[in-house]
Every structure is written in structure tokens, then in C-alpha cells.
Amino acid sequence: MELDDFKSVWTQQTALLESSRRLNELLVREHTIERAIPAMKRLGREIAWQVSLLFVVVVALGSFAADHLTERGVALSAALVGLYALAIAQGEIRQLVAIRDLNFDESVVPLAQKLERLRVLRIRTTKLALLFAPIMWVPIVAVLGRVLFGVDLYALLSPVYIITNIALGLALIPTAVFVANRWSERLGRSKLLRAIGGEITGTNLRDALAFLDTLKRFEESA
Amino acid sequence: MSTSDDQAAFLRQLEEHRGIVSSVAFAYCRDRGAREDVVQSISAELWRAYPRYDGRVAFSTWMYRVAVNAAISYYRRQTRERSGLIDPADFESLPAASEDDGDVARRTTLYRLIDGLDELERALILLYLDGNNHAEIADVLGISQTNVATKISRIKQSLRRSVASDVADD
Numbered sequence: 001m002e003l004d005d006f007k008s009v010w011t012q013q014t015a016l017l018e019s020s021r022r023l024n025e026l027l028v029r030e031h032t033i034e035r036a037i038p039a040m041k042r043l044g045r046e047i048a049w050q051v052s053l054l055f056v057v058v059v060a061l062g063s064f065a066a067d068h069l070t071e072r073g074v075a076l077s078a079a080l081v082g083l084y085a086l087a088i089a090q091g092e093i094r095q096l097v098a099i100r101d102l103n104f105d106e107s108v109v110p111l112a113q114k115l116e117r118l119r120v121l122r123i124r125t126t127k128l129a130l131l132f133a134p135i136m137w138v139p140i141v142a143v144l145g146r147v148l149f150g151v152d153l154y155a156l157l158s159p160v161y162i163i164t165n166i167a168l169g170l171a172l173i174p175t176a177v178f179v180a181n182r183w184s185e186r187l188g189r190s191k192l193l194r195a196i197g198g199e200i201t202g203t204n205l206r207d208a209l210a211f212l213d214t215l216k217r218f219e220e221s222a
Numbered sequence: 223m224s225t226s227d228d229q230a231a232f233l234r235q236l237e238e239h240r241g242i243v244s245s246v247a248f249a250y251c252r253d254r255g256a257r258e259d260v261v262q263s264i265s266a267e268l269w270r271a272y273p274r275y276d277g278r279v280a281f282s283t284w285m286y287r288v289a290v291n292a293a294i295s296y297y298r299r300q301t302r303e304r305s306g307l308i309d310p311a312d313f314e315s316l317p318a319a320s321e322d323d324g325d326v327a328r329r330t331t332l333y334r335l336i337d338g339l340d341e342l343e344r345a346l347i348l349l350y351l352d353g354n355n356h357a358e359i360a361d362v363l364g365i366s367q368t369n370v371a372t373k374i375s376r377i378k379q380s381l382r383r384s385v386a387s388d389v390a391d392d
Contacts (some may be wrong), residue, residue: 003350003378005334009325010351014245104291105271105284107364108345111291207302218342218373219365 044099047092054089058082064143073154074146076140084136091125113215119208126199134176138162141142176200232272235281242282242352243268246289249336249348250297260296267292279361286354286362290345297341334383346373 070134098118104111145151154162180197198204225305251257267288275284303346342363349359358373360367 003347003349003374003381006328006335007327008351008352009332010245010348012325013329014241014248014352017308024376103271104267104288105274106291108290108294108362109342109364111364112294112342115295137296204302211298214340219369 015099029078047096047099051089051096054085054092057085058195059087061085061143064147068146071146071152071154074152079143080139081136084132088129091121091128095121095125109215109219113212113219116191116208116212116215120205120212123199123205127202127205130176130196130200131173132173137167137169138166141170159163228272236268236285239282239285242285245348245352246286247294249344250293252333254299260293263296264289264292264303270384273321280358282348283358283361286349290348290362294341294345331385335377335384339377343373343377347377350374 038098060156061078065075065082068075068078097117098114102111102114102118106114142153145153177200180200183197195204198207243261246264247257247260251260268285271284271288276279336347339347345363346359347361354362356367356370359370363370
């Protein structure tokens with residue numbers, strides 16, 4: 001049996017689909033575009049909002065640090081949180097630039113490569129945010145304590161207490177990776193939890209890099 | 223040209239090449255519900271991309287590109303969410319009224335062949351089965367014609383091996 005022998009079966013099958021009234025309705029429905037907002041456009045809008053918010057946070061933190069230079073602990077905390085926000089913002093800006101470059105009428109392989117590189121970028125940015133969050137909470141609480149209640153936590157709490165909390169935060173990172181690896185199957189029911197688990201353990205990143213490798217081989221092998 | 227003229231022209235061309243959407247959707251999804259989602263997704267991308275269509279490539283080539291890109295995106299999202307490949311048991315077949323035993327056997331083998339291919343090879347094979355030549359396939363996929371020829375030849379060899387193995391098993 002040769003591949004060309006299947007052409008008639010294929011034509012027959014797709015002709016049956018083509019004649020389906022439902023398909024026809026779906027195809028020519030003029031408001032389809034309004035109903036199905038393309039996922040990339042939606043993602044772009046969400047990221048643009050996040051970047052705007054992050055920039056407001058960075059500017060506010062910079063101004064806060066400048067006003068509290070004499071309180072070294074608080075000023076340093078504000079600078080650290082600002083750097084964390086900037087690191088996330090740069091990843092998101094790169095995603096925005098990548099999204100602007102996407103057109104679904106491009107050839108298949110180059111577009112698939114762009115989409116998967118965008119996915120790698122998104123996974124790395126999320127991973128950065130998730131993995132550093134446990135150790136960033138101490139400086140975040142220090143800044144919030146000063147802003148909301150006028151309290152300098154570094155003066156109020158003992159260095160041992162603060163160091164212990166940072167150490168606990170650090171210990172949380174391998175624990176989160178272990179938990180996500182160990183119970184990834186049970187996370188299966190929740191789409192969000194499974195996605196977060198995949199980002200922490202690196203499964204999503206490995207999958208994206210593997211597909212990029214497949215695309216490269218598909219493009220090269222001749 | 224006014225917007226309504228644009229829309230009318232687009233719908234005319236879409237109607238003329240409607241088969242492209244059917245065959246792309248069928249290559250990636252045979253479950254009816256999922257296939258309607260794919261068609262919806264392809265239609266949305268076609269509407270969105272149409273203002274950029276400048277006639278530099280044939281309308282069918284442009285349509286294949288948009289449809290395959292949208293279908294691959296959908297397929298990858300689905301397989302990620304299901305954490306695995308789509309279960310072939312979910313697939314629906316469309317028996318034709320006049321089909322004989324030979325047609326049924328060919329259809330089963332064709333489904334098995336498609337199920338065994340990754341998303342890029344599926345695109346290649348659907349373009350081939352739709353009767354596109356190597357230059358057209360290369361244009362849609364963005365790879366060289368030599369590459370297209372090599373890949374088709376490999377898929378043909380693999381199919382021959384698979385059929386030979388089935389015959390030996392029987």
C-alpha cells in the first residue's frame with residue numbers, strides 16, 4: 001500500500017466534513033473574530049498591564065528608597081524589591097516585543113519557532129518570579145511595614161529572627177520543587193496548579209525546549 | 223474598497239477554498255467537538271490575518287499557512303492540558319455511504335498513519351494528501367523543497383514497513 005493510495009480516502013473524508021452545514025456556519029460566521037479573541041492578543045494585553053503596574057512599583061520603590069536612605073535596612077529592602085520587579089518587567093517586555101512580531105500567516109515552521117521561544121521566555125519569567133518569591137517576602141514586609149504602619153522591622157526584630165525567616169524562605173524553594181515533583185499527578189485535576197507545578201519542576205520548560213529542538217531538526221534534516 | 227466589499231471578497235475566497243479548513247481540522251482532530259473548536263480558531267485567525275493578505279502568495283497558500291498555524295497552536299495547547307497525546311479512541315470516523323471493505327481498511331490505516339505523526343509531519347502529510355506539489359508544501363511550511371521531498375520519502379518508507387509488518391502479523 002502506497003501513500004498515494006490514501007489520497008482518495010482522504011479526499012472522501014474531508015469532502016464529508018466540508019459538506020457539513022455546521023462547518024459552513026462556523027466558517028462564514030462574520031462575528032467569529034469578535035467572539036474568539038485571539039489568545040496572543042489577550043496575553044499581550046495582560047502583559048502590558050502587568051508591565052505598567054511593575055513600572056509604577058519600581059518608581060515608587062526608588063522614590064521610597066531615596067527618602068529613607070538613613071534607614072539602611074528599609075532602603076536596601078526597597079532596592080531589592082525594585083530589582084526583583086525590574087527583573088520580572090524585563091522578561092515581560094521581551095514577551096511583549098515577541099508577541100508584536102507574531103503573524104499567523106507566516107510559514108508554519110518559523111512561526112512555530114517564534115511561538116515556542118515566546119513560551120520559553122514566559123516560563124523563565126514565571127519561574128524567576130515563583131522561585132524568588134519565598135526569599136523576597138522579608139524585604140517586601142519590611143517596606144510595607146514602613147509604608148503602612150511607619151515601623152522599621154529591622155529595628156524592631158532581632159537579626160536572628162530575620163535571618164531565620166530568610167533561611168526558611170530559601171528552604172521553601174527546594175521543598176516546592178520536591179512537592180511539585182512528588183505530587184504532580186495529584187495536581188492533575190487543577191489546570192492552574194498543574195501549570196504552576198510544571199513551571200517549578202521545569203517540566204514545561206523541558207517540553208518547550210524539546211519542541212524547539214524538534215522544529216530545528218524538522219527544518220534542517222534533508 | 224469598502225469594508226463590506228472586503229468582507230464579501232474574503233467570504234467568496236473562503237467559500238472557494240473551504241476544503242482547506244476541513245482537511246487541516248481533520249488532520250489534527252477527529253473528535254467532533256474539538257474539531258469545531260479548531261475550525262472556530264482557524265476562522266478567527268483567518269479573519270484577523272485577512273487585512274494583511276497582499277496577494278504576494280496564492281490565496282490557498284496563505285490560507286494553508288494560517289490554518290495549519292492555528293491548528294498546531296490548538297493541538298499543542300490541548301496535548302499540554304491533557305498531559306499527553308490525544309487518545310485515538312476519542313477520534314471519530316466518517317464512513318462514506320458507498321464505502322467497501324477496502325475503503326474501510328485504507329481509512330483505518332490512514333488514521334493510524336496520521337496518529338503516529340507529530341504535529342509538523344501531520345501538516346506535511348495533509349498538504350501532500352490534498353494534492354499540493356513540493357514547492358507549494360515548502361512555501362506553506364517554510365522549509366526547502368529538498369527537505370519536503372526527503373520527509374515525504376521517509377514517511378512513505380515508514381508506511382511500507384508498517385504495512386509489511388501488518389501483513390506478516392496476519
